[in-house]
Amino acid sequence: MTPLLASLGLLPLLAMGSPWWENYDQRDSYRCSDKATVVVERNDSQASLISGGYRSTLFREASDAPGLLFRNDEMRLIVRGDELTVERLPMRLTCTRTDQV
Numbered sequence: 001m002t003p004l005l006a007s008l009g010l011l012p013l014l015a016m017g018s019p020w021w022e023n024y025d026q027r028d029s030y031r032c033s034d035k036a037t038v039v040v041e042r043n044d045s046q047a048s049l050i051s052g053g054y055r056s057t058l059f060r061e062a063s064d065a066p067g068l069l070f071r072n073d074e075m076r077l078i079v080r081g082d083e084l085t086v087e088r089l090p091m092r093l094t095c096t097r098t099d100q101v
Contacts, residue, residue: 024048030084030095038095040077040084046070047077049086 024041031037039050047070049056058070058077067080078085082097 028084029098031098032084032086032093032095037098038084038086040079042068042070042079047079049075049077 024043027039027041029037029039041048045060047058056072058072061069061071063069067078070077075086075088084095086093
């Protein structure tokens with residue numbers, strides 16, 4: 001695992017799902033390196049980043065920037081087409097969607 005992935009807390013993905021009441025209508029898998037995969041579940045108001053048995057919930061941020069932005073106190077997710085950017089400043093990681101799961 002790269003130091004960047006470790007510092008972002010992105011570990012190999014374990015099978016994990018969201019509680020039914022969160023009602024995520026979109027679930028996508030992203031590859032962030034040769035070994036790291038994350039899953040993003042999202043709806044119009046929030047997203048959940050799942051990695052290594054850990055889940056981070058982020059909330060939709062209003063923005064004029066392209067893509068969908070979600071943020072919590074620790075990180076920001078930017079979804080633009082098949083690209084996911086995970087920011088935990090000063091670090092930034094770009095991932096590519098592998099498919100919908």
